[in-house]
Amino acid sequence: MNNTIKELFDRKSVRVYQDRPIEVDKKQLILDAAIQAPTAGNMTLYSIIDVQDQVIKDKLAKTCDNQPFIAKAPLVLIFVADYQKWYDAFKYYHSEDEVRSPSYGDFLLAYSDTLIAAQNAVVAAESMGIGSCFIGDVIEQYEIHRELLNLPQYTAPVGMLVMGYPTDQQLRRSKPARFDSKYVVSVDQYERFDNEKLVKMFDDRAKLANRSSGRVFVDDIYNRKWTNPFIEEMTRSSKLWIEQWGKEDEES
Amino acid sequence: MNNTIKELFDRKSVRVYQDRPIEVDKKQLILDAAIQAPTAGNMTLYSIIDVQDQVIKDKLAKTCDNQPFIAKAPLVLIFVADYQKWYDAFKYYHSEDEVRSPSYGDFLLAYSDTLIAAQNAVVAAESMGIGSCFIGDVIEQYEIHRELLNLPQYTAPVGMLVMGYPTDQQLRRSKPARFDSKYVVSVDQYERFDNEKLVKMFDDRAKLANRSSGRVFVDDIYNRKWTNPFIEEMTRSSKLWIEQWGKEDEES
Secondary structure, three states, rough: OOHHHHHHOOOOOOEEOOOOOOOHHHHHHHHHHHHHOHHHHHOOOOOEEEEEOOHHHHHHHHOOOOOHOOOOOOOOEEEEOOOOOHHHHHHHHHHHHHOOOOOOOHHHHHHHHHHHHHHHHHHHHHHHOOEEEEEHHHHOOOOHHHHHOOOOEEEEEEEEEEEEOOOOOHHHOOOOOOHHHHEEEEEOOOOOOOHHHHHHHHHHHHHOOOOOOOOHHHHHHHHHOOHHHHHHHHHHHHHHHHHHHHHHOOOO | OOOOHHHHHHHOOOOEOOOOOHHHHHHHHHHHHHHOOOOOOHHHEEEEEEEHHHHHHHHHHHOOOOOOHHHHOOEEEEEEEEHHHHHHHHHHOHHHOOOOOOOOHHHHHHHHHHHHHHHHHHHHHHHHOOEEEEEEHOOOOHHHHHHHOOOOEEEEEEEEEEEEEEEEHHHOOOOOOOHHHHHHHEOOOOOOOOOEEEEEEHHHHHHOOOOOOOHHHHHHHHHHHHHHHHHHHHHHHHHHHEEEOOOOOOOO
């Protein structure tokens, strides 16, 4: 296993940071590495907001499902799916009337571009000993985040990355186990698991996580994730972001 | 710049491959590196289809916007957003009636997980000298792909990665330039560009791409991407994938 792959294997979420800023040149490398990621048609269908204002960080720590460590992160980057710049350019160079509005296909394409770039930022940071945590909750609170971040119609805040140098305790923390690839990869077609294979999958995973059974493991996720109020809010808000792209241009 | 970041900077799409298979152990490393990626709640909300059957590769080369090189790729991986396994487990361990169906928030969360994992596969492959190309077109042709890949309701084919060892010509090809970070990154809020900044952005980019002006550069994208029939199909099909997750469970 080469060093790059070792870093991909070793990388785990870091939520407690040293009180030490990220150096300017390292931050720039993280941003540039993100921008070097694969992008559909080489169009760079995203923007990155570098949140420096402590007031905004404090607010995000509340609006993103109450996670106080966000406010303490030395680096907070919001990755925004963005067709607004291209669409504005199309309208500028052509007659406004003849240019179609963005829609669902453009939304998913930009959404993909944005996550791909964000993961490059994670990998670049990790390679320099900088820890990171993805915050998907930034897609929640449509109305608040749209205003707070000044987001126009053909954008959406897809993911937030909070970064900083890990504390010793975070470095020592072992990485939570993943599923074995035999439960993730299938050949030629998607494999729909029957109950027997499902039970085996979650029993195996429970062992890796030191839980007594697959049922206990699944119940924990059911209670913490599936029935948690944050996911109701995520669905409400996600629907609004999606619909916003499906609508005709509000400005024209 | 360390070696990992150098690889992120150097990585470009590769669409022509040597007639040489990917070694089994390297393929496994690529898959395992993907599975080691950050994932929401450590849930691994995706599956990976390893397409080996030449008949299916040939079909995908047609249904994914007619790109014949897909059929010749030694490795074809389809990354599928997947809440079906977890949802089936929730229903198995609980009473079916009390378990809510997945919805838009779960869709976007799984969508994110899937792209993040896919980009880890790209980075792992690159580190071993294996070229890759993202094919977003796999989100098109909803009806055909759903059947071809045996995809149940709470899945969606988010991205396809085709991989192989690059030919010499591909190795020599220079990487297309990206936007300068000053046009991608803003501080504290999204920056909506006025026409002057838009023109500057695309004029600067045109220079990097050896085009005579921003207008010529934007027009090229307008014709090849914005008004191309593939994007109409992508929007039609994307809407169906999204709506599928928004619906009540069809099986219950």
